[in-house]
Amino acid sequence: xxxxxxxxxxxxxxxxxxxxxxxxxxxxxxxxxxxxxxxxxxxxxxxxxxxxxxxxxxxxxxxxxxxxxxxxxxxxxxxxxxxxxxxxxxxxxxxxxxxxxxxxxxxxxxxxxxxxxxxxxxxxxxxxxxxxxxxxxxxxxxxxxxxxxxxxxxxxxxxxxxxxxxxxxxxxxxxxxxxxxxxxxxxxxxxxxxxxxxxxxxxxxxxxxxxxxxxx
Numbered sequence: 001x002x003x004x005x006x007x008x009x010x011x012x013x014x015x016x017x018x019x020x021x022x023x024x025x026x027x028x029x030x031x032x033x034x035x036x037x038x039x040x041x042x043x044x045x046x047x048x049x050x051x052x053x054x055x056x057x058x059x060x061x062x063x064x065x066x067x068x069x070x071x072x073x074x075x076x077x078x079x080x081x082x083x084x085x086x087x088x089x090x091x092x093x094x095x096x097x098x099x100x101x102x103x104x105x106x107x108x109x110x111x112x113x114x115x116x117x118x119x120x121x122x123x124x125x126x127x128x129x130x131x132x133x134x135x136x137x138x139x140x141x142x143x144x145x146x147x148x149x150x151x152x153x154x155x156x157x158x159x160x161x162x163x164x165x166x167x168x169x170x171x172x173x174x175x176x177x178x179x180x181x182x183x184x185x186x187x188x189x190x191x192x193x194x195x196x197x198x199x200x201x202x203x204x205x206x207x208x209x210x211x212x213x214x215x216x
Contacts (some may be wrong), residue, residue: 013046020045024072027103031070034099041069043139043165047207048076051137051163054212055080058161060134063087066120066148067140071100077137078109087113088127090120090140120144124151131157131215139165142182145189149213153198156215162199164189168209 020028024045032039043051051073055063061082068074068091078087091097094117104110116123120140136152138145145164152162169186172178193213194201203211 014044017046018049020048023103023107024048024075027070027072027075027099030099031072035070035096038069038096041067041139043073043076044207047165047210048072050206050210051076052080054161054163055135058135058159060160061085062132062134064124064133064136064152065089066124066136066138066144066152067091068100068115069093069096069139071097071103073137073139074100074113075103075107075109077135078104078112079107081112085112088123089113089115090123091115091117092119093117121147121151124148124155127151127155129155131155131160133157134160136160136162137165138162142166142169143185145185146192149189149193153196153213153215158215160215162213162215164193164211164213166208167203167211168205170208173209 028042031042055077059082061084063077063081065074065077065087068089074087074089081087097115104113121144133152133155134157138148156162167186167190169183172183173187173190193199193211198215200214200216201211203209
């Protein structure tokens, strides 16, 4: 699997992004210790800073996150919300999100986050049909991306933004021998969104690939 950037360039990128604060660094350390086999699901601090900035640029008051894990990205999104804004956070794990809840409290953003423990597609389908979502971040099971996108894009307001994570799958999207279910699902959603006339799309080589999708 090809590296998008060398280790030296990666370190340089991190050194020239706004650094994470002590609380986020502590959360990353606890996550790595508590869930070593899953810690790779946590976003890096430069991607977290990108999320905060995007939320601020959109002026989001209503945000959605699919895939909470231990809450790092939730904090980054919640910090960027406009006054009175809320984040609907979707996950299926009480164990992982119990860590998230502690850190949300410590970060002072718990009152902005509505956590729903249930299959995310059920949570999304239960939302009103109006186009009121300003920002959404999808970073969960890859085979569910198409369903999550379908439910969110119809509820996204004009000028709203969806961010898809892990769209390069460690380079497997360009490897014809990579035929795992998740790899095929990501290739399919990548093709789907770029062909969707409702949106404008740019894929960025940020970490494992990030796609920004803006509703026209």
